[in-house]
Amino acid sequence: MHEPVAGDMKPLVRVALPVPLPQAFDYLPGGFDPARGCRVRVPFGRSQRIGVVIERVPGAELPVERLKPVLELLDEQPLLDAELLGNLRRAADYWCGAIGEVIFGALPRLLREGKALPAFEDEAWRLTEAGRGAHAARNRRGKSAALLEALSDGATRAEDLDALLPGWRAAARRLQSAKLIERCRPGGDDAPVRIRPAPVLTGEQRSAVDTIAASAGFHPWLLQGVTGSGKTEVYMALAGHALRAGRQVLWLVPEIGLVPQALRRLRARFDARIAVLHSHLAEGERARAWLAARRGEAAIVLGARSAVFAPLPKAGLIVVDEEHDASYKQQDGGFRYHARDFALMRAQTLDVPIVLGSATPSLETLANVEAGRYTRLRLPRRIHERPPSPVHVLDQRGLTLQHGLSPALLDALDACIARGEQALVFRNRRGYAPVLLCHACGWHAACSRCDKPLTLHRGRARLLCHHCGHSQPVPATCPQCGAAALTPQGHGTERLEEALRARHPSVPVLRVDRESTRGRDGFERLLDKLADGKPAFLVGTQMLAKGHDLPNLTTVAITGVDEGLHSVDFRAGERLAQLIVQVAGRAGRADKPGEVWLQTHEPDHPLLKTLLTGGYEAAAARLLEERRALGLPPCGHLALLRADAAHRGALDGFLAAARDAIVTINAGLPTPQRLRLDGPLPAPMSLRAGRHRAQLLLESSQRAPLRHALVAWLPMLHALPQPRGLRWSLDVDPVDLY
Numbered sequence: 001m002h003e004p005v006a007g008d009m010k011p012l013v014r015v016a017l018p019v020p021l022p023q024a025f026d027y028l029p030g031g032f033d034p035a036r037g038c039r040v041r042v043p044f045g046r047s048q049r050i051g052v053v054i055e056r057v058p059g060a061e062l063p064v065e066r067l068k069p070v071l072e073l074l075d076e077q078p079l080l081d082a083e084l085l086g087n088l089r090r091a092a093d094y095w096c097g098a099i100g101e102v103i104f105g106a107l108p109r110l111l112r113e114g115k116a117l118p119a120f121e122d123e124a125w126r127l128t129e130a131g132r133g134a135h136a137a138r139n140r141r142g143k144s145a146a147l148l149e150a151l152s153d154g155a156t157r158a159e160d161l162d163a164l165l166p167g168w169r170a171a172a173r174r175l176q177s178a179k180l181i182e183r184c185r186p187g188g189d190d191a192p193v194r195i196r197p198a199p200v201l202t203g204e205q206r207s208a209v210d211t212i213a214a215s216a217g218f219h220p221w222l223l224q225g226v227t228g229s230g231k232t233e234v235y236m237a238l239a240g241h242a243l244r245a246g247r248q249v250l251w252l253v254p255e256i257g258l259v260p261q262a263l264r265r266l267r268a269r270f271d272a273r274i275a276v277l278h279s280h281l282a283e284g285e286r287a288r289a290w291l292a293a294r295r296g297e298a299a300i301v302l303g304a305r306s307a308v309f310a311p312l313p314k315a316g317l318i319v320v321d322e323e324h325d326a327s328y329k330q331q332d333g334g335f336r337y338h339a340r341d342f343a344l345m346r347a348q349t350l351d352v353p354i355v356l357g358s359a360t361p362s363l364e365t366l367a368n369v370e371a372g373r374y375t376r377l378r379l380p381r382r383i384h385e386r387p388p389s390p391v392h393v394l395d396q397r398g399l400t401l402q403h404g405l406s407p408a409l410l411d412a413l414d415a416c417i418a419r420g421e422q423a424l425v426f427r428n429r430r431g432y433a434p435v436l437l438c439h440a441c442g443w444h445a446a447c448s449r450c451d452k453p454l455t456l457h458r459g460r461a462r463l464l465c466h467h468c469g470h471s472q473p474v475p476a477t478c479p480q481c482g483a484a485a486l487t488p489q490g491h492g493t494e495r496l497e498e499a500l501r502a503r504h505p506s507v508p509v510l511r512v513d514r515e516s517t518r519g520r521d522g523f524e525r526l527l528d529k530l531a532d533g534k535p536a537f538l539v540g541t542q543m544l545a546k547g548h549d550l551p552n553l554t555t556v557a558i559t560g561v562d563e564g565l566h567s568v569d570f571r572a573g574e575r576l577a578q579l580i581v582q583v584a585g586r587a588g589r590a591d592k593p594g595e596v597w598l599q600t601h602e603p604d605h606p607l608l609k610t611l612l613t614g615g616y617e618a619a620a621a622r623l624l625e626e627r628r629a630l631g632l633p634p635c636g637h638l639a640l641l642r643a644d645a646a647h648r649g650a651l652d653g654f655l656a657a658a659r660d661a662i663v664t665i666n667a668g669l670p671t672p673q674r675l676r677l678d679g680p681l682p683a684p685m686s687l688r689a690g691r692h693r694a695q696l697l698l699e700s701s702q703r704a705p706l707r708h709a710l711v712a713w714l715p716m717l718h719a720l721p722q723p724r725g726l727r728w729s730l731d732v733d734p735v736d737l738y
């Protein structure tokens with residue numbers, strides 16, 4: 001027996017370790033005095049791990065002999081400051097993540113390994129005399145040419161090169177030995193941030209900026225305005241205020257593809273250090289950017305979802321652009337956080353304003369505006385006083401379509417090209433055709449691991465599964481009956497591309513989907529091809545919905561959206577309304593009026609009607625009413641336990657036990673607070689990549705009892721027998737139920 005000795009209460013340190021367990025672990029300080037937020041090396045099982053101290057526990061009433069000491073203290077100063085550490089703990093708690101995984105997920109990998117902090121010097125590069133010579137660039141290709149080009153504007157900071165030209169260092173070494181470029185100190189470090197002239201703000205922009213700037217401390221703002229209404233200028237004016245006051249700005253965009261465009265605009269306005277953070281950076285680049293943020297040297301931290309974990313010792317403003325975008329939600333792994341909502345937590349603790357911008361705010365945000373928690377500011381007009389583009393509904397019922405396009409739509413597209421303008425055709429399906437069918441016997445190509453049709457990708461001559469990535473050759477004849485009558489059914493972007501090419505052989509057709517834009521900046525490079533404004537078609541998926549300015553794009557055709565009207569997903573209507581508004585917003589920028597064509601089998605669908613007559617706000621109000629009636633988010637709260645396994649048995653056993661546990665917890669809640677339990681049921685996609693999937697949904701009209709139940713449930717889930725090969729995750733506030 002180990003009795004604690006009175007008067008010998010040893011202080012302990014509680015350490016988060018990168019393991020998928022909900023708890024942290026206690027250690028003796030071992031002669032060190034580690035502060036919260038410092039990294040330590042500790043024994044764990046038979047090995048050693050790097051951990052982060054999250055708490056100092058005053059005294060042990062535990063048998064101290066069983067505790068092990070800290071072996072090494074890795075940081076003199078906390079790596080994570082109190083705000084970030086505190087909010088990571090809150091986030092782990094809220095989204096039911098494992099504390100160690102959450103904290104380590106927020107650190108760049110180089111810092112997870114327990115090495116000393118890399119001493120990144122403030123570093124820039126410039127052309128030498130020889131490099132400035134006319135022939136230097138001409139004789140170089142690829143990265144080297146691009147680097148010479150990038151430096152031709154003057155000395156450039158290493159972190160800007162990281163952001164603009166990934167993998168530039170190899171080229172830099174080559175060019176340095178050829179004496180074409182050299183390292184230098186970046187200029188203007190101690191100078192106050194220089195801000196280049198901005199356009200004179202419109203009255204509405206001015207009043208938004210003044211209102212937000214006048215409010216001190218934490219306040220959530222919704223800046224609602226259609227694409228082109230000048231939201232970005234408002235963010236930039238506010239960023240200017242923060243920068244002038246020596247504060248940092250966190251600027252989030254929903255996906256990596258939108259970073260270069262935002263970076264370009266910020267660079268053009270601010271002569272300041274901008275740290276770019278997203279998941280495609282090399283580890284050294286990421287560590288450099290993260291540390292620049294942590295030292296307060298990066299005036300602006302720009303990035304996609306994961307940038308929300310950047311340290312912000314001098315925070316002054318947070319911007320969440322396109323706040324409605326589902327990409328802000330982490331959709332896989334064990335920690336399914338929402339970057340917008342985490343940004344809100346941080347803004348509150350940091351006591352800074354947070355601006356959520358969108359043309360089509362999420363219903364969550366609109367409900368918060370209604371409840372008075374957020375304040376809405378509107379930018380009701382597009383900057384150049386252009387009216388919104390009219391939307392024409394094309395009833396496609398009974399019409400003979402060519403490659404999914406109706407005669408009237410083809411006429412509109414022809415006319416657009418004849419006027420010398422550009423047109424966009426939206427179709428939310430990549431590939432050539434979603435089904436390959438045998439006309440003789442009815443067989444169709446399906447993925448055996450997902451039980452779903454395979455998509456024909458004709459360019460690659462493959463059948464692909466869009467759910468698991470499986471790929472196989474296209475059979476020449478029907479594997480079932482031997483007939484040669486295999487016909488593609490339905491239309492993807494690739495087929496539309498082909499159809500438009502055939503119709504307009506001399507007009508370039510650019511396809512934008514996940515396939516054609518693979519690789520960093522792929523999308524940007526594609527769009528650059530349209531910048532000259534010559535007649536062209538842009539064909540693509542929802543990637544096209546996001547903010548890009550194409551001045552000569554006047555005609556937008558939206559096809560194949562009907563499935564969004566019938567989806568089982570309760571958010572499908574909201575997504576569809578947002579998509580239509582965002583895609584339609586591409587039409588008629590600059591000085592040309594635009595027009596939008598919406599081709600549908602359901603011209604009378606109430607949601608479409610409301611959207612087209614009353615606009616997004618009317619549609620959103622209607623959708624919010626429906627959610628209220630059904631008790632669905634944001635008027636109710638959900639948590640989804642998902643599990644998958646190679647065998648149904650393991651899955652069913654685990655979920656049944658999980659259900660028993662939550663039933664017991666539920667019985668302890670006062671009757672009006674009881675949760676509704678739905679399942680276990682097969683997931684809407686019940687087989688994926690050869691794994692069976694099932695889920696259990698918890699619903700509650702109030703947040704508190706759901707939180708209460710989750711806190712009790714999570715440790716029970718971890719304690720259940722975990723059959724081999726079973727995976728499970730808990731998704732709090734899921735954005736989809738698949």
Ligand code: ADP
Nearest residue numbers: 199200201202226227228229230231232233383
């Ligand atoms: P949003 O972010 O709402 O799409 P932007 O801020 O990008 O809108 O503005 C759309 C276009 O109008 C941009 O080209 C921008 O430079 C320009 N712009 C914005 N505000 C003004 C202004 N006050 N005066 C002149 N041009 C402006």
Ligand code: ZN
Nearest residue numbers: 438441478481
């Ligand atoms: Zn057949």
Ligand code: ZN
Nearest residue numbers: 447450465468
């Ligand atoms: Zn599959």
